[in-house]
Amino acid sequence: MNMKDIFLSNGSDKGVTGKYPHHYHTVYESVFESRRNEPIKILEVGIWKGTSHQSWLDYFPNAEVYGIDIFTRVPPEDVPALQDERCHYIKADSTNASVQTLVEEAWGEDIKFDFIIDDGLHTPTANRKTFENLWKYVAEGGSFLIEDIWPINKLTFDESRHSWIQKPAYSSHFYDMFLEALPEGYIEYDCRKASGVPDSYIIEIKND
Template sequence: MERKSLKKIGLSVGTDKIRHHGYHRYYTTFLEHLRDMDFAMLEIGIERGGSLKMWSEYFSRAEIYGIDINKGFQHPRGIVFKGDQSDLDLLNEVNENIEKEVRFIIDDGSHHPEHQLRTFNYLFGNMLSNGGIYILEDTETSYWSDGRLYKNKIRRGLKHPESIVEITKSLISLVRDKWLPVERCL
């Protein structure tokens, strides 16, 4: 039996990750190798649950955890914790309640650059396994000089030093210099 692609699964469950954003064009490159592995993943921002269903079908053996500001619940393969992604006590609680190795984290939460940075700093350093994958969606809000989203004011803008985009640009250089000697880049 042929396995469904991420695109087919996403379209069947109605997630905007496929229908609106077209992320399937990129995600399979980085996630396909995890498909049959036994691990845990965490998604921040569940909304109507379409992507939770997509990940549950795509990763047949994974435990699927989530964080959502509006609702918390248990499902057959994990827990969705209710709370604000920028709350370090909540992130610590989530970390303490996931026993398996976390190989994949995806942030589709508040889209607020400050929250994205706080969440990344905690989860990347405390939860994500070595070699794990961290995907940060909706970084375009870092370019907003005066905006509002989900009741949060966003005042960043191009080249703002606290923009998640600018901060991750500097991280790319750090990672490259640490794990890929300059001689290998030439």
């Protein structure tokens, strides 16, 4: 099954279903395809009901799938994907530096992930802190992917008036600080046109 159908079969809004279908299947198919059958490690911050963790289990038959969440909305025992023997999780706040201690206690000091996806808290400052805390765990040749970014410097007039971003946390000041924290050469995937959703935007930072 391709990525689009896997997201669809799991009810994941990373594809074409849900209230806000993000249309990320094309991005992820191109980023992941060549490594699909490898015994990779993939970590996603933000588990919620586990539809994306189930999608990674389905897409990568030989991968170990990791997750970090604060679990205030759905407890881990109620998330079916987390019961899979290839799935591993910890309760941690990715924006707090203590996440490093928790990662290393659970998965070892030398743990590296081929892919890290940030689908946790989506403010620019949270994105920056999550990146600063977890970037060191990306394996050589791997990538860090940050989802659901509001590209403050590129929004249309209507997008900039969206109710979700009428808070100081989404100011261009904090967005600029986030972009400045990233290494040069990051890749931006703008899926807003395809999806019609204003935060359908991914930044990929490769560890080349």
